[in-house]
Amino acid sequence: MSDGLATALAGGDRELLLGTIRDVPDYPKPGVTFKDITPLLADPRAFSLLTDALAAAVSRHGATAVAGLEARGFILAAPAAVRAGVGFVPVRKSGKLPGETVTEEYELEYGTAEIELHVDAVGPGDRVLVIDDVLATGGTADASVRLIRRTGAEVVGVSVLLELGFLGGRDRLTATLDGVPLEALITI
Structure with missing residues (x-):
């Protein structure tokens, strides 16, 4: 477990x-x-304060792009990307992006959902930091990491404002992340 974000x-x-x-x-x-x-x-x-901490994570991980997860992750990731001087890439719910996309399905408590990314948003040579507001069960973050990797880009970390530790999202992501840092500013 990396605590670089929390120590910020x-x-x-x-x-x-x-x-x-x-x-x-x-x-x-x-x-x-x-x-x-x-x-x-x-x-x-x-x-x-939050934007500064997330922008520092972008720099610390050597990210060349920031992926924000729909919808509140957009609000946090976009200013962090701007402050760090890198591009912002939206990871959206299926059917929301125009043009050609790559899609990843994931399970919810009560069914399945899909997220998508433009096929040309990131690719080989890109180093992507995934940002979201809350890590709960980890389903969306897990799917986003798999989705970004399918483009050939490297995921260099996942950073969140708040981790709800009692829901086990970190445990769910361990295998998918395979050593990639998962950081939370605050864990409750």
Whole structure:
């Protein structure tokens, strides 16, 4: 386990970020507590701190591109890519990208879903850092890593704002990542 992202936070920065993440009980269904990052995004200090930490991860891993996972991963990955001086690549739900795409299916608790990437978004020689907001069960992150690798690009890491450790997403990703660092700013 790499903790480079978490060690990027100084002093009370972790508490600042955690304090701007709102719990929404029983959303999207009863028994689930949704982690809402919109208050963090509305706080310029917290959002800038998060962007700096993610941009530092881009540089630390030598990434040449950042892949953001739909939809909240877009909001975090795009400014990190800009701040680090690399390109942003959206990984979207199936049917959302125009042009030729490559698709990867993954399992949900209640069925399957697909994500896609433009076939020419990344390829051999590209070093991609995957960014998302929350790592829960790991299904989307797992599928995105497999999808990016199918283009011939190298995945150099997965970075998330918040890891819900009790859901086991890290364990699910271990085999897929095969030594590639998985970093979370905050783990609960």
